[in-house]
Structures are given as C-alpha cells and as structure tokens.
Amino acid sequence: MDINFQKGHPLEIAGDCLVVGLFEEEEFTSGILEPANLALDGSLGQLSDEGELVGKSGTSTLIHTLGKVTPKRILFTGLGKRDSVTEKVIKDVFSAAIRKTRGIGLNKVVAAIDTFCSEDIPPQRVCELVTLATINGLYRYEDHISEKSEKDIKEVILNTETPAESNVISYAVIADAINLARDLANAPANFMTPSILADIAEREAKANGIEFERLDEDKMRELGMGSLLGVAQGSSEPAHLIILKYVGDKDNTDDSIALIGKGITFDSGGLSLKPPAGMITMKGDMAGGAAVIGALIAISKLALNINVYGIIAATENMPGGKAQRPGDVVTAMNGTTIEVINTDAEGRLVLADALCYANHLGVNKIVDVATLTGAIRTALGDQIIGTFGNNDEFTKEVIEAGAREGERLWELPADESFSKHFKSDVADIKNVGGAAGGATIGAMIIGMFAEDTPWVHLDIAGVSRTNSINGDDPKGATGTPVKTLVSLCKSISENR
Numbered sequence: 020m021d022i023n024f025q026k027g028h029p030l031e032i033a034g035d036c037l038v039v040g041l042f043e044e045e046e047f048t049s050g051i052l053e054p055a056n057l058a059l060d061g062s063l064g065q066l067s068d069e070g071e072l073v074g075k076s077g078t079s080t081l082i083h084t085l086g087k088v089t090p091k092r093i094l095f096t097g098l099g100k101r102d103s104v105t106e107k108v109i110k111d112v113f114s115a116a117i118r119k120t121r122g123i124g125l126n127k128v129v130a131a132i133d134t135f136c137s138e139d140i141p142p143q144r145v146c147e148l149v150t151l152a153t154i155n156g157l158y159r160y161e162d163h164i165s166e167k168s169e170k171d172i173k174e175v176i177l178n179t180e181t182p183a184e185s186n187v188i189s190y191a192v193i194a195d196a197i198n199l200a201r202d203l204a205n206a207p208a209n210f211m212t213p214s215i216l217a218d219i220a221e222r223e224a225k226a227n228g229i230e231f232e233r234l235d236e237d238k239m240r241e242l243g244m245g246s247l248l249g250v251a252q253g254s255s256e257p258a259h260l261i262i263l264k265y266v267g268d269k270d271n272t273d274d275s276i277a278l279i280g281k282g283i284t285f286d287s288g289g290l291s292l293k294p295p296a297g298m299i300t301m302k303g304d305m306a307g308g309a310a311v312i313g314a315l316i317a318i319s320k321l322a323l324n325i326n327v328y329g330i331i332a333a334t335e336n337m338p339g340g341k342a343q344r345p346g347d348v349v350t351a352m353n354g355t356t357i358e359v360i361n362t363d364a365e366g367r368l369v370l371a372d373a374l375c376y377a378n379h380l381g382v383n384k385i386v387d388v389a390t391l392t393g394a395i396r397t398a399l400g401d402q403i404i405g406t407f408g409n410n411d412e413f414t415k416e417v418i419e420a421g422a423r424e425g426e427r428l429w430e431l432p433a434d435e436s437f438s439k440h441f442k443s444d445v446a447d448i449k450n451v452g453g454a455a456g457g458a459t460i461g462a463m464i465i466g467m468f469a470e471d472t473p474w475v476h477l478d479i480a481g482v483s484r485t486n487s488i489n490g491d492d493p494k495g496a497t498g499t500p501v502k503t504l505v506s507l508c509k510s511i512s513e514n515r
C-alpha cells in the first residue's frame with residue numbers, strides 16, 4: 020500500500036472515497052460541507068435535518084456522489100468537539116474509517132487532512148496520525164489462514180496544502196516496526212520458537228545495518244547465566260540470548276542504551292503449570308522482545324544519532340523432564356543466588372541474566388520491556404504500561420517519551436520496603452513475594468540486576484494484546500511500546 024500526497028480541493032481529487040473529519044456543534048455551512056452540499060443538490064442539508072452529519076464522535080455517514088464531484092464516495096466521520104479533540108481521537112477515528120473503506124472493497128482512499136486539524140493539532144501531525152492509523156489500523160495476521168482476505172487498500176492520498184513528506188516516511192517506518200512486533204507476537208509458539216525468533220532477528224538486523232550476535236546455551240553457561248538457563252532447561256527447544264547492536268553515534272561508542280526484552284516464546288508456567296485459560300495467550304509472552312526488535316529496526320531506519328543494544332532473552336518455559344523444580348536455587352551471572360519458589364515467575368529469572376549482560380557490555384542506561392505480571396493488569400488495566408525505575412530523571416524521560424506518542428505509562432513504586440518480601444532462607448533472594456504488590460516485587464527483583472545503571476522497567480502484561488479491536492489495534496498483539504522506545508531514543512539522540 021502506498022501513501023502519497025496531493026494538493027488541491029478535496030472535492031476535486033480522484034479516488035474511491037474521500038474521508039472527511041466532522042466536528043460537533045459547528046455551523047453546517049463550515050468547511051467542506053457547504054461546497055459538497057451545493058454540488059450534491061442540497062442532499063447533505065437534508066441528511067443534517069434528519070440528524071446525520073452532526074460530528075458526534077463514533078458516528079459516520081457514507082455518501083455516494085454519483086458523479087457530481089470527483090471522489091466516488093465521501094465518508095464523513097465524527098470527531099466530537101473541536102476544542103476537545105485529541106491525537107488519539109483522530110487516530111482512532113481514521114482507523115475505523117479506513118477499515119470501513121477496506122470492508123466495502125475500495126482501493127484508493129483520499130484523506131481530507133485539513134478537516135481533521137484543531138488549533139493544537141496541525142496538518143503535519145494529522146498526516147503522521149493518519150499514517151499510523153492506516154498502516155497499523157489495517158494490520159491483520161493471516162499467516163495460517165488458507166483463504167486470505169482479498170480486500171486491500173492500494174493507495175491512501177493525503178490531501179493537504181502542507182505536505183509533510185519526511186514526517187510521513189518516519190511514521191511509516193514506526194508503523195511498520197509495530198506491525199513486525201505484532202507479527203512476531205501473534206505467531207503461534209510452534210512457529211515462533213527461540214531459534215526462529217533469533218533467525219528472524221538476525222535476518223532483520225542484517226537487512227538494516229544492525230550488528231547481530233546470539234549466545235547459545237554453552238556460551239551462556241560459560242558466562243554463568245544460571246538463572247536464564249534454569250528456565251530453559253524444561254524445554255527441548257534451545258534458548259538464545261539475542262543481541263542486536265545499532266551504532267548510530269560512532270564518536271561516542273562508550274555511550275549506549277540497552278533495550279531488553281522478555282522473549283518467552285511460550286510460557287506454560289513450567290512445573291508451576293498455568294491453568295488452561297491462563298495459558299492460551301502465552302505465545303505472546305515474547306511481546307517485550309518483539310517490541311525491542313521492532314524498535315531497533317525503526318531506530319536504524321531513522322538513522323538516529325545514538326548507540327542502542329537490543330537484548331532479548333529467548334526461551335520457552337516448559338515443564339519437561341529436566342525442568343527446574345520449585346525450591347531449586349540458581350545463580351545469575353552477577354553471582355546472585357535465587358530460590359525458585361514459583362517456576363511461572365520466569366520473566367524476572369531470564370531478565371536477571373539479560374540485565375547482567377547489559378552491565379557487562381558497559382551500557383549507560385537500561386529499559387526492559389516484559390509481559391511480567393498478571394498483577395499489572397489488575398492494577399492498571401489494558402491501556403496503561405506499568406512503569407518502575409531506579410532513577411527519577413530517567414523514569415520521567417521514558418514516561419514523557421511515551422506520552423508524546425500516545426502510549427500511556429504510569430509509575431508505580433519500586434520501594435525498598437518491599438525487599439523483605441523476597442528475602443529467602445536458602446538463597447540471596449527468592450523469585451516471588453507474597454500475593455500483595457506482585458508487579459512491584461517482580462520489578463524490584465529485576466532492578467537488583469540493574470545495579471547502579473539508570474533503569475526503567477515496563478510491565479506490558481496488560482497492554483501487549485487486546486481481545487477486541489481498539490483504535491488502531493486490531494484484535495491480538497498490539498506492538499506496544501515500540502513508539503515509546505523509538506521516541507525515547509529519538510529524544511536522547513536529539514538532546515546530546
């Protein structure tokens with residue numbers, strides 16, 4: 020699908036459908052309505068009298084123009100009141116509109132960009148939002164469906180007098196990275212083993228000028244990664260520590276950030292087996308790793324002036340004959356001993372060694388992304404990313420990076436007072452606390468392995484997938500938080 024620009028009056032741009040934004044409580048004669056109404060012999064006025072075309076958010080009206088203006092159809096989409104419209108509203112409304120046009124089998128859609136603008140949201144930003152809404156809103160995962168959908172939009176025209184080509188190219192890169200992350204997390208676990216994930220990461224890295232390395236189990240053993248290997252030993256699929264390295268700031272190679280992803284390609288719980296209902300979505304327990312791979316590719320394509328490692332701890336968590344047992348003690352790469360009380364709390368175990376490895380590489384900052392706890396979903400629901408950190412300034416930077424791109428992060432405490440809950444009688448720590456404060460305890464265990472490096476932990480267990488269509492997120496994996504990670508690296512690269 021192509022996204023192109025075209026200047027000129029929207030009613031004179033050829034296409035199967037012109038998509039127009041309508042604000043609530045505005046004069047019927049404002050904007051495009053008046054000329055359209057004239058050309059359509061007053062029929063829009065009639066519709067308005069009947070209560071349509073009122074601009075209420077969630078409403079839309081499709082008109083066939085029958086040759087009276089150049090676009091074959093016009094889809095009027097309600098945005099609510101102009102002074103309360105947000106970027107999210109524009110993105111979500113356009114996603115719904117573009118899916119509707121695809122649903123009726125159209126090929127070429129024109130977006131009347133200026134009809135979506137408000138005082139705070141200029142045409143350039145609307146172009147970016149429409150790009151995301153189009154590429155991410157039209158996403159579908161059909162790899163294992165025999166009869167693929169035939170309906171597909173071929174071209175979207177951004178009709179505006181102020182074309183913002185470079186913005187659209189950048190956002191198309193980000194939207195593609197989100198779709199890649201979704202593809203990885205939507206793939207069934209028998210099609211997305213740790214080895215396959217590593218192969219795809221390698222292929223994508225090489226295609227995008229990113230250095231690639233994978234540590235196999237022998238190498239991990241040599242490095243003392245007993246915590247990650249303890250999780251891996253219940254599976255017959257070999258584990259990999261996947262390492263991507265993007266060098267965008269060659270003059271400062273000792274300055275780098277690590278983006279670390281939980282890459283559990285299937286989480287059965289291990290011997291602390293999950294019940295079937297809780298296990299069904301666990302092919303997506305590598306969504307953090309998927310987001311990190313997507314982000315690295317976008318960062319490289321955008322040629323950001325920063326050095327970034329992507330580190331993905333990839334393994335299955337299975338209850339095979341060699342599986343670790345509740346009560347086992349494992350030793351992480353930094354020498355910390357961990358009593359494994361619950362084998363289902365495996366994310367922190369694999370991330371422990373991934374963070375040790377990042378410190379061993381000498382990175383200056385760490386962000387880890389993980390579908391870590393059911394508790395975060397209970398606390399924050401399915402729209403907000405649980406955020407924890409050991410450095411207020413850096414945590415704020417990450418939260419703001421998300422906010423700029425409409426990904427919502429909310430900080431929860433990683434407070435020392437919780438430490439007593441994961442003290443062990445037989446090892447330095449145990450891998451779970453009590454029932455209370457589950458997301459904080461998981462975060463704090465990971466944080467121990469950040470040591471003194473500024474670190475932020477993003478618990479995406481609530482947001483990584485959606486059970487029903489939601490704005491530009493179709494059902495399934497969302498690709499969150501690719502936008503936050505890219506935005507963070509962009510702001511670091513611009514403010515140095």
Ligand code: BES
Binds near residue numbers: 390394481
């Ligand atoms: N992968 C799960 C967390 C999860 C739950 C992700 C729901 C997405 C949706 C994680 O490995 C896990 O099982 N966590 C346990 C931790 C507990 C044993 C301390 C949990 O949240 O129940």
Ligand code: ZN
Binds near residue numbers: 364366
């Ligand atoms: Zn688990």
Ligand code: ZN
Binds near residue numbers: 283304
């Ligand atoms: Zn898990």
